[in-house]
Amino acid sequence: MSDKDKDSTNSATxxxxxxxxxxxxxxxxxxxxxxxxxxxxxxRLWQHDINGSVAHAMMLQKVGVLSEEEKDQILGGLEAIWxxxxxxxxxxxxxxxxxxxxxxxxxxxxxxxVGKKLHTGRSRNDQVATDIRLYVREQVDAILExxxxxxxxxxxxxxxxxxTIMPGFTHLQTAQPISFGHHMLAWNxxxxxxxxxxxDARKRLNVSPLGAAALAGTTYPxxxxxxxxxxxxxxxxxxxxxxxxxxxxxxxxxxxCSTIMMHLSRFSEELVLWTSSQFDFIDLPDRFCTGSSIMxxxxxxxxxxxxxxxxGRVFGHxxxxxxxxxxxxxxxxxxxxxxxxxxxxxxxxVKDCLFAYSEMMxxxxxxxxxxxxxxQQGYATATDLADYLVKRGLPFRDAHEVVGKSVxxxxxxxxxxxxxxxxxxxxxxxxxxxxxxxxxxLEGSLNARDHLGGTAPxxxxxxxxxxxxxxEARPKR
Ligand code: ARG
Numbered sequence: 001m002s003d004k005d006k007d008s009t010n011s012a013t014x015x016x017x018x019x020x021x022x023x024x025x026x027x028x029x030x031x032x033x034x035x036x037x038x039x040x041x042x043x044r045l046w047q048h049d050i051n052g053s054v055a056h057a058m059m060l061q062k063v064g065v066l067s068e069e070e071k072d073q074i075l076g077g078l079e080a081i082w083x084x085x086x087x088x089x090x091x092x093x094x095x096x097x098x099x100x101x102x103x104x105x106x107x108x109x110x111x112x113x114v115g116k117k118l119h120t121g122r123s124r125n126d127q128v129a130t131d132i133r134l135y136v137r138e139q140v141d142a143i144l145e146x147x148x149x150x151x152x153x154x155x156x157x158x159x160x161x162x163x164t165i166m167p168g169f170t171h172l173q174t175a176q177p178i179s180f181g182h183h184m185l186a187w188n189x190x191x192x193x194x195x196x197x198x199x200d201a202r203k204r205l206n207v208s209p210l211g212a213a214a215l216a217g218t219t220y221p222x223x224x225x226x227x228x229x230x231x232x233x234x235x236x237x238x239x240x241x242x243x244x245x246x247x248x249x250x251x252x253x254x255x256x257c258s259t260i261m262m263h264l265s266r267f268s269e270e271l272v273l274w275t276s277s278q279f280d281f282i283d284l285p286d287r288f289c290t291g292s293s294i295m296x297x298x299x300x301x302x303x304x305x306x307x308x309x310x311x312g313r314v315f316g317h318x319x320x321x322x323x324x325x326x327x328x329x330x331x332x333x334x335x336x337x338x339x340x341x342x343x344x345x346x347x348x349x350v351k352d353c354l355f356a357y358s359e360m361m362x363x364x365x366x367x368x369x370x371x372x373x374x375x376q377q378g379y380a381t382a383t384d385l386a387d388y389l390v391k392r393g394l395p396f397r398d399a400h401e402v403v404g405k406s407v408x409x410x411x412x413x414x415x416x417x418x419x420x421x422x423x424x425x426x427x428x429x430x431x432x433x434x435x436x437x438x439x440x441x442l443e444g445s446l447n448a449r450d451h452l453g454g455t456a457p458x459x460x461x462x463x464x465x466x467x468x469x470x471x472e473a474r475p476k477r
Contacts, residue, residue: 038337039092042099044344046085048134049099049127050078055230056122056210063221065121070114077111078103098337099131100124121222123214125244125332130210132339134231136253139347140202141477143257146354147195151471153361154188157181158464163457165442166281166371167380174378177442180366182455185463190263192470197256205249208233212243215331245331247321247339254318254343257350261311264353268304271364275301280370285363288356303360307353314349317342375442376416379407384439384448385417392431402429 061071108115158181168178208228224236292298389399
């Protein structure tokens with residue numbers, strides 16, 4: 001505890017003017033006030049908090065708990081507060097603890113006693129559960145949009161570079177030649193699954209806890225379907241205890257976001273490698289790179305590096321949320337206030353990273369000569385030679401052996417398989433004939449893999465078309 005905090009402890013006064021003041025004989029300790037407050041960070045929920053209150057007030061009027069006039073006064077007050085916050089003129093107060101009590105107190109200050117009726121049949125417990133769901137839903141929609149934008153950029157690259165040849169790797173060793181476009185579509189597939197995971201999570205989070213009140217429901221004749229529909233929820237939640245306590249929907253979204261970040265981190269690793277002078281496969285636009293203060297020659301891939309680094313904090317926030325939830329007995333506990341900072345930072349981070357990628361990827365250019373040379377170097381067509389022999393009747397294991405020997409010979413001579421003479425090749429197997437050179441070329445190797453999911457440029461273009469139509473068929477949110 002800092003000295004400042006120590007000074008402020010035990011400074012309780014007779015001020016018991018809190019919203020729960022009736023039960024208390026001394027004011028909250030100043031340190032405890034700061035320690036328990038969340039308004040510093042939960043005020044970003046203000047729009048959802050007001051929308052939730054509007055829906056609640058309209059529902060109370062519909063069922064006869066509020067008069068038409070009272071409802072109109074409340075809605076008018078909330079609207080004025082909305083504009084005040086939007087204009088940056090609203091005074092947030094730590095004494096009022098959180099966004100909910102700040103807005104409610106401002107309402108009463110503005111419209112008088114009617115403001116005090118808004119909280120009828122409601123608790124901050126169902127209120128905050130509603131606000132967070134609305135917030136997460138909005139953020140999920142923003143993330144879905146960014147995912148789509150990045151996916152389209154990858155599909156564009158796939159079409160542009162359907163026949164750009166690069167080495168494909170396993171164990172980061174040259175394995176077989178592939179098309180750069182095919183590689184981009186592999187990333188797109190990962191994002192496609194990320195998209196569908198989030199859409200699925202959105203279904204489970206889009207239900208309204210309003211009406212659960214503190215934990216057990218309320219004695220008023222509420223209409224939960226009505227308030228749910230006003231907030232564009234698919235319907236009300238089914239159990240009041242569960243509604244106010246679980247944050248599994250946030251955990252699920254955090255998990256989806258962690259998977260997105262894991263994917264972006266993998267892409268980043270490849271971009272970092274590809275821009276190194278050792279690989280030198282691609283160019284990133286200058287505006288997405290930085291220089292070194294000491295080494296004038298440097299152009300560093302900072303954006304991919306940072307995205308790779310930021311995956312760590314997102315995974316960390318997922319762990320925070322899981323740990324926060326794991327020991328809580330039903331129903332609401334104050335622990336849940338700790339869900340916001342990790343969740344907000346996680347969503348901000350994922351959006352920033354997706355935005356960076358969606359802006360950067362369209363400007364990536366391939367250094368085709370380097371990629372081609374690299375594909376040529378690593379005996380990437382060795383499997384093609386084995387397949388050639390199999391097609392001429394040799395069992396695959398024997399073909400593997402023949403090619404292994406040819407490669408060893410090539411390495412010793414410093415030559416690629418395609419550079420060995422027919423006579424030399426026939427020394428390894430009599431089955432080899434003049435037409436072998438067609439399969440030993442990079443183009444031959446790619447074109448031979450002409451089936452669904454294969455790397456033949458023709459297939460890459462078909463796959464890009466399929467990917468594009470999946471993205472374009474998505475509903476607008
Ligand atoms: N600020 C609180 C939160 O974020 C709101 C709910 C408070 N409820 C309560 N019973 N203290 O969770």
